[in-house]
Structure formats: C-alpha cells, structure tokens
Amino acid sequence: MWSLSHITNEIHEWLSSTFNPTWTLIFEMVLAGVAVIGLFAVLGLVLVIMERKVSAWMQIRLGPNRVGPKGILQSTADTIKLMVKEGMTPSGADKFLFNLAPFIAMIVAMLLMAPLAFAKDFQLWDLNIGVLFVSAISSLSVISILMAGWASNNKYSLLGAMRSGAQIVSYELSAGLSVLSIVVLAGSLSVSDIINSQADGWWIFKGHIPAIIAFITFIIAVTAETNRAPFDLAEAESELTAGFHTEYSGMKFALFFLAEYVNVFIVCAIGATLFLGGWMPLHIGSWDGFNHAMDYIPSSIWFFGKTFFLIFLIMWFRWTFPRLRIDQLLNLEWKYLLPISMINLLLITAMAILKWHF
Numbered sequence: 001m002w003s004l005s006h007i008t009n010e011i012h013e014w015l016s017s018t019f020n021p022t023w024t025l026i027f028e029m030v031l032a033g034v035a036v037i038g039l040f041a042v043l044g045l046v047l048v049i050m051e052r053k054v055s056a057w058m059q060i061r062l063g064p065n066r067v068g069p070k071g072i073l074q075s076t077a078d079t080i081k082l083m084v085k086e087g088m089t090p091s092g093a094d095k096f097l098f099n100l101a102p103f104i105a106m107i108v109a110m111l112l113m114a115p116l117a118f119a120k121d122f123q124l125w126d127l128n129i130g131v132l133f134v135s136a137i138s139s140l141s142v143i144s145i146l147m148a149g150w151a152s153n154n155k156y157s158l159l160g161a162m163r164s165g166a167q168i169v170s171y172e173l174s175a176g177l178s179v180l181s182i183v184v185l186a187g188s189l190s191v192s193d194i195i196n197s198q199a200d201g202w203w204i205f206k207g208h209i210p211a212i213i214a215f216i217t218f219i220i221a222v223t224a225e226t227n228r229a230p231f232d233l234a235e236a237e238s239e240l241t242a243g244f245h246t247e248y249s250g251m252k253f254a255l256f257f258l259a260e261y262v263n264v265f266i267v268c269a270i271g272a273t274l275f276l277g278g279w280m281p282l283h284i285g286s287w288d289g290f291n292h293a294m295d296y297i298p299s300s301i302w303f304f305g306k307t308f309f310l311i312f313l314i315m316w317f318r319w320t321f322p323r324l325r326i327d328q329l330l331n332l333e334w335k336y337l338l339p340i341s342m343i344n345l346l347l348i349t350a351m352a353i354l355k356w357h358f
Contacts, residue, residue: 004300005121032124036113040106040262045075047261050308051315058319079254087250090153097151102248102255104144109262111137115191116269119279119300123192130191131183134270135176138225141263142168145234148256149244160243163326164234168225170333175221177341181207181214181348182274185357191273198277200285206357210347215275217341222267223314224329226260230321231329264311272306279303 011031015024049064049072056063064071089095115130117123127133142165149161183189185207186197197203204211224231227243235243245256272278279299283291324332351357 004119008122033110036110036124039113040109040258043262043265044258045079047265047311048075048078050311051261054312054315055319058316082251082254085250087252088247090247092153093247094151094153097147098247099252101144101148101151102252102259104147105141105259106255108137108141108144109259109266112263112266116266117191117195117273117278118303119298122279122300126190126192129189131179131189131194131274135179138266139168139172141259144259145244148248152244152247154247156241157244157246160234160246164227164244166326167227167231167233167329170330171221171224171231171337174217174333174337174341175225177338177345178214178218178221179270179274181211181345184345184349184352185211187352191278194274195278195280198280200283202275202277202280202282204275207348208351208357210344210351211275211357213340213344214348215271217337217344218271218275219310219313220337221333222271223317224333226263226267226314228264228314229318230323232323233326233329264314265307268310268314269303269307271310272303276306276310277302278306 012024012028015027019027052063052071052074062071064074067073067077089098112134114125115123115127115133117126145164145168146161149157149159149164152158182194182203185203186194188194188197198206200206204215207214227234235245245253248256279302281291281294281297281299281302283294
C-alpha cells in the first residue's frame with residue numbers, strides 16, 4: 001500500500017540536519033500551518049464550483065460557464081471580488097466581537113484538521129483521543145455564530161444566530177451518539193486505530209444494520225450542524241436576509257463562507273473515516289487477490305474519493321428537500337433521531353460485547 005510517510009520523513013531529516021531541535025519543531029509547525037491554510041484555499045475554490053455544477057446538473061441547466069474553461073475559474077473570480085470589496089462594520093455593532101467572530105470560525109475549522117488522516121502515515125496529530133478531540137472542538141463553532149449575531153446589532157442576525165445555536169446544540173447529540181457507536185465497535189478513540197480496525201472491511205458493512213442506521217443518523221445530524229439545506233434555518237434568505245452574517249461584507253463574509261464549506265469537508269472526512277475506512281482500501285475478508293488489487297490505489301485517493309462522495313450526498317440533499325420549519329427541525333431531532341440513536345447505541349454495544357459483527 002502506498003504511503004506518504006517518506007515525504008514527511010525527508011522534510012524532518014533535512015530540517016534536523018540543518019537546525020537544532022527547537023527550530024526544527026518550529027519550522028515543522030509553520031509548514032503544517034501553511035499546508036492547512038493552502039488546503040483551505042483550494043477546498044474553498046473546489047467546493048464552491050462543485051456546489052454550483054452539482055446544482056446545475058440536478059436542475060438541468062449549465063451553471064457557471066463564462067470564466068475559464070467550462071466555468072471552472074468562476075470561484076477564483078468571486079474570491080478576487082471579495083478580496084477587493086470594502087469591509088463594512090455597522091455603527092451600532094460591538095466592533096471587537098464583530099471582527100473577531102469570523103476568525104474564531106476559521107480557527108475552529110483549522111483545529112479540526114489536526115487528527116484527520118489524509119493518507120497512510122500522513123496525519124498532523126495522531127493523538128489517542130482523536131474522536132473526543134473532534135467532538136469537543138466542533139462544539140465551539142456555535143460560539144462564533146452567536147458572537148456574530150449578537151455583535152451585529154441586527155435583529156435578523158440575532159434571530160439567525162439563536163436558531164443556529166438551538167440547531168447545533170440539538171443535533172450534536174445524535175451526531176455524538178453515532179460517532180460513539182463506531183468507537184464502541186473499534187474499541188478506541190484514536191483515529192488511526194479506528195482506521196486500522198477496518199483493514200478487513202469497513203464498519204458500515206461489518207456492523208450490520210445498526211451501523212447503517214448510525215451512518216444515516218450521522219449524515220442527517222452533520223447536515224444540520226453545518227447549517228446546510230434543508231436545515232438552513234439560520235440563513236433562511238426569505239425570512240432573515242442572510243441570517244447571522246447579514247451585516248458582514250468583504251473578507252469577513254468570505255471567512256464565514258469559507259468556514260462553512262471547510263466544515264462540510266471536515267464532517268464528511270470524519271464520516272468517511274469512521275464508517276468507510278478513511279484511507280483504508282476496500283478489503284473483503286480473506287479475498288487476498290481482490291484486497292491486493294485494491295492496495296494499488298493510493299491511500300489519498302481512497303480518502304478524498306470517499307469524502308467527496310459524502311459531500312456530493314450532502315449537496316444532493318440541498319437540491320432535493322424543501323427547507324424545514326424550526327419546529328419541524330427540532331421535532332426531527334428530539335422525537336425521532338435522538339431516541340433512535342440511543343436505542344441503536346444499545347444494540348451496537350450488545351453486538352460488540354457478543355462479537356456479532358464481522
């Protein structure tokens with residue numbers, strides 16, 4: 001199986017031979033930060049054009065087709081437009097919190113990149129509580145939204161922020177229980193351990209019907225957590241103009257916009273890691289020939305392929321289902337998803353104890 005560890009090892013060896021251990025560590029952290037920022041920029045451009053092309057395909061129209069070949073440079077043109085726009089701050093706003101909110105949204109997204117394994121032996125931080133780290137840090141995203149809504153001194157922004165807060169806090173429960181289901185099956189909170197536990201098959205297949213239920217619950221919950229349609233009550237254009245970021249413009253608006261798409265990538269990467277094996281190729285039991293053939297596909301291709309499949313699924317939701325009312329949104333979580341997730345977790349726990357999974 002192809003590994004990217006030789007790249008990181010060569011960089012580490014060169015830095016170690018050139019600088020002392022302290023400066024080596026500092027330069028490695030700087031390189032990791034620059035790599036994450038670069039990945040953010042690329043993801044923003046790719047996911048925006050992907051959203052537009054997917055929506056156009058589903059509505060039988062062309063989509064962006066003017067800037068660049070087949071319109072693929074439309075996102076680049078939009079980025080330049082946002083960079084040259086003047087950033088306005090309302091006179092009645094709390095200027096410090098108003099300007100701080102988009103940066104917190106980006107910082108939270110950056111922190112969530114740390115435990116993700118993008119390929120075999122290619123991970124920023126392989127800590128032994130990676131899943132717990134992701135669950136804890138992701139809950140901080142609501143702070144930036146509430147901060148933006150309150151500091152804007154705008155009733156529409158505040159109402160959108162309060163809706164988003166109620167929505168994220170509610171659906172975190174179902175998402176957390178779905179994640180916990182895979183932790184029970186794998187017997188570890190470490191991302192690398194969870195991936196290695198799927199060497200003979202992905203958990204969505206090995207875990208029988210309860211794992212499929214957990215996967216469906218997870219996808220619905222993270223769609224709501226990222227404020228994506230049909231759960232986009234926090235940004236309902238017909239009611240709240242643009243929700244919590246109504247008063248933002250220029251690069252501060254661009255940071256919120258980018259954070260939303262990066263969060264979609266992160267939750268899909270987590271879903272691909274937990275349920276679809278992450279960078280692990282598709283292996284089936286003792287089918288050695290088939291498994292060996294799958295190992296020829298680079299691990300990074302497996303990871304990004306699974307992740308972008310889930311992103312496509314979430315985009316499919318947006319152009320298929322109508323927006324829910326706030327009462328329907330909360331009823332779906334508290335009356336249906338949460339009880340189903342709790343019962344499903346009990347089934348998976350019993351299945352793990354009795355070793356009924358493959």
